[in-house]
Each structure stands twice: as C-alpha cells, then as structure tokens.
Amino acid sequence: MGFDQIPAAFYFFAAALAVPFIPKGWPRGALMLAIPILVAYNIWQMGFGTFATMPFMGFDLELMRVDSLSRVFTLIFCLAAFLGNLYAWHLKDTVQQVAALLYAGSAIGACLAGDLITLFFYWEGTALASVFLIWARGTQGAYNTGMRYLLIQIGSGVILIAGVVLFYRESGSIAFENMTLGSLGTWLIFLSFGIKAAFPLLHNWLQDSYPAATVTGTVILSAFTTKLAIYALARGFAGTEILIYIGAIMTLFPIFFAEIENDLRKVLAYSLNNQLGFMVVGVGIGSEMALNGTAAHAFVHILYKALLFMSVGAVLFRTGTSKASELGGLYRTMPITATFCLIGAASISAFPLFSGFIAKSLILSEAAYKHYDFIWLILVFASAGVLSHSGIKIPFFTFFAHDSGKRPAEAPAHMLLAMGITAALCIFIGVVPNALYSILPYAVDYEPYTIAHVVGQLQLLLFALLAFGILFRIGMHPPEVRATNLDTDWLYRKMAPSVVLTCARGVAIIWTYCADLTLSKLWKLTERLYRTHGPEGRMARVWPTGSMVLWLAVILAAALLVNFI
C-alpha cells in the first residue's frame, strides 16, 4: 500500500494514539508539528484523483478525494494545525493535545471525503473531538457550555445522516457532489451544513463556546468547524441563490453585537460569524470567480483570525482576562504581541498590502459583476463594520486606549513565533497575491492592485477611522462595560427553561385540583357509606327476628299475588 492509499486523516489519528506514550515536552511537540507538515506535503505532491476507497455495508466509501477545491482547504487546515500546535507548544495537557490532533484530522478527513457517509463520520468526529478543548477549561461553566455545544454539533450530524438517507432513497447515490435544494433530504443536508456554518439564528453556539475554551483551544477551534461547513456548502450547494441572502444577513447582524461585547474573544467569535457571511455569499453566487473568492477568503481568514485569537489569547495567558473593560495600555510591556495584533487587524480590515484586501475583493467584485447591487452595498457596509470591531476595537482597547495599570510580560517565545509566522503570511499573501491565487480551485483572472480598488478601499477605511476618531473624542463610542448581552442562546438558556417551568407549574396546579376534587368526592362517599354501613349506620343495626319474619311474610305475599295475577 502506497502512502497515497492512506487517508490523510489517519496520520492525525495515529499521532493522537501515540501522543500519550510520547514524553511530554519537545518530543511530543515535535510530533504535533511534524504531522501537519507531512500531510500537507503528501497532499501537495500526490495530484488530483480519488484515493483510498473502502467497502462499507454495500457502499464504496471514498476516503480521499483530492481536487482543486478540497486541496486548498486541506492545505490551510494543515497550516492552521501547525500554527495552533506551535502556539500550544507549552501545553502539558494530554487530553487537549489528543483532542487537537483528532479534531484537525477529522476536519481534514471531511474535506477529503468523496461521499456523504464518510463526510458524516468525520463530521461527528469534529464535534466529539473539539468539545474537549472547551471542557479542558475545567470549570462548571465550561462543562455547561460544552454540553450545549455538543448537543448542537451532534444534532447537526444527526440531521445530516437523516438527510443522507433520504437523499440516497431519492437519488440512489451517496456521492458528495453539488446538489439542488428541493427535496426533504437535500434540505436536511443544507440545514446540517447551515448549523455548522453558523447561519443566522443557528449561530449562537459559536459565540457561546469559543470564548469558553482554553487559551490555545480557541485558536484551534477558530480554524476548523466553520470553515469545514463553508467547504461543504461550496461542494454541495454552490450557486444556491438563497445562500446569497443568508450570507448577507450573516455579514450584518454580528457587527452590532461585536461592537458592544466586552469579552474580546467573544468579539472575535462575532467577527468570525461576520466573515463567514462573505464566504456564504460567494458560495451562493456560485461562479468560478465567486468560489475562488470563497476559498481565498477562507484561507486568509483562518490565518488572520487565528492571529487575532492568538494575540488576545496571549493577553489572557499573561493577565488572566480578555475583557476589554479590564485591559488597555498593554503596548508598554507587550509591544510585539501588539504589533502582531495590529497586523491581524489590518488584514481582517482588508487594508491594501494585507491578505484580506486580495481575497475579499474577489467576492465583492463578483457580486457587483453579477448585478447584486444591494448585496454589494451590504458587503461594503459590512467591510466598514469589520474595521469597527476587529480592526479598531480589538487592538485599541487591548493595547492602547486608557492605561489599565497592568504590566504583563511579553508572550512566551513559542507564542510569538506562531504569531510571527502567521503575521508574515498575512503580509506575504497581501503583497504577493498570486501565491494564493495559484492554488485556488479555478484559474484567476483578477488584478487586486488597481488604482480604483486601492483608492476606494482606502477611502472606505480611512473615513470609517475618521468617524471612529470623532465619535471617540466626543464620547459617543460605546464604552467597554462588564455585562452579559443577550443573543439567541437566551431562547434555550432562559426562555425554554422558563416555559417548561411554567408548563410544569400549570400541570401541577391542574393535577392538584383534580386530585383534591377526587379525594373530596371519595371522602364524602366514604362518609356516606360510614353513615349507613358504619357501626352506627342504619344498615348495621341488629334487626329483631320478628321484624325479619314480618318482612319475609310480606315478600311471600307479594310473590303469591304476582303468581295469581
């Protein structure tokens, strides 16, 4: 069996099995770094085609389908796993290390799945492995959050397999190819993808769970689940028009929540949701250019989002908090982390020469080209929103703004190295866009550095910055305050328990009333019987013999009379 016959995910699973038996420290860390490099190298050099098939219950499962779409996602997943593991080099927690490998392996396995059954197994694998990155926090709050996360993620898998069964019954195929929405089966598969992609109203598992994970766990989490869902949508539902509108809403609503959120890791989770919206719009448009935009944006987004999570994570690691109300002025002692955070902020804001600029514009250009004018206006609006919460809020309120008095040490060397490599990639891709364009699913005929594009983008961002400057100076910018902001999780954390409790109380009242009524009737009946049949009752009297004979005579007379008549 050649190396190309071993599914890429199995390398990660084998490493996860081996990790507990490898000494903690550099040998274990080296293995965790080597596996993503090895898998990326294999994928890069093996060419396109379907490798590693396996019979299963009468089906031929395709465990590794490498094509232009799955390759780019696999490569960025490997890169994310490498950077996440480097960032977590200090970790001595075997559970988190095993979970990180299983999680990355499952996500990569799902990307390379050629059929829906294989996709389902890996889909559930990502859910089961990733929850341990949340539980590793070790608090009751994290346990509760993890349970909510697991319910939703496993639920997504259950919906997926239900959809696959129905789809197979309709079409006779389990191939994971482009589908057309219409039947119940395809709608269920679509819904399953939508849950993981954090569609509006299905999104809150993301903002609930990511801030609950460990410092390193959040960095790992940020890369895989949602982008796997984007890949699945691109593979299964490219050109489905409803996605354009879903994506547009996704770019919009998280902006406002992010703007007033105090926990910076939650701000980044909202920001992640907003960025997914751009990718979903690209999938909805479905042209080659738009799908290139989705893949490119997923690629650069994983990098700059990881960089932002890393920098905020480093602050949490050193200070014990990621709440904006308790931070500020950290540039004094963490200037390198601050610089990397600024690079991440510039990238996500899509400043020229940074990675976001050359990726997001592929989607915006295609939206305009296909005459989705209103959608284009929304996407430009959302671009200004990205600047507000990720471009300004994250670096400004963490490292600048008022002096919090905290003087934490700079992040550890391995964290700085991970951030440094990620930041360098953000700049490299921004400066040399063809490096990324060359690995996209389709040939790219697009020049991002035109004078119109650069000037337009600078106008948008600088004037938005000016608005921030003015609003901040006049005290109209939302202050960072300790609070809990309600979102859709309120429905199942407060409203649903409240409804259940109210219903339970109602049932209890009706039950008590019915029971009381029955008991009182029974009591009255008992009393009546007691009165007649009790020791003092009429029926319990001792009847004299004469009286009995008299009654007997009366009955006999009546019988005779009836007989004669």
Next chain:
Amino acid sequence: MANHPEPKMNALAQFYHLSARKGAPTVLLGVLTLACALVLALDVIYVKHEKVEMANAFGFYAYYGFACFTFIIFAALFLREIIRRREDYYGDQDINAEQTPEHMLERKTFDGL
C-alpha cells in the same frame, strides 16, 4: 500588577508610547483628516468604471464608509439598551461570571514576577 514599577520600554514600545503624549490624539486626528482629504482628492485622477452605478459618484466610498461606521455605532448603542444584562445574568456557573482558571494561565509581569 498595578503596583509594579514602571517598565523600561523597548524601542517599539516607546514608539507606541508616542500615542500617550499630551495632545497626541489631536495630532493623530489631524493627520487622519489630512490623509482622508488626500485619498478623497485622489478620486479626480482616474476614471471610475464601477459595476454598481452609484459607486461612480465622487467620493462614494468615503461618504459611505463614514456613514456606515457612524450608523453602526449608534445602532450598537441602541441595541445595548435592549440586550444588556448583569454579568452574572446566567448565574454563577457561566463562564462570563467565572474567574479564568489558573491552570490555563501563566501570569507574569514585565519584571518577571
């Protein structure tokens, strides 16, 4: 952490520290305003061929960026009035109300303490 002596900042930190000087916000805002004027003026040196018609208007992105940002801030302030609750709204067994557990941290101040 607040009781530690002031750190000796490296060159990068000292560069950032310029932003803490008295009058720096005014200067920064002035520089930003000038930069905005410059990029707005650049609109006259090329002919726009935007697919969306209204984007061909002079300074479209500038106005739109300024208006969008301002709208976002005011809308967020309004939203906060509706959805803001106490930090322990979901009880004390919620991560928002919990202290970050020490086992996942490596607290250290600039002077190594």
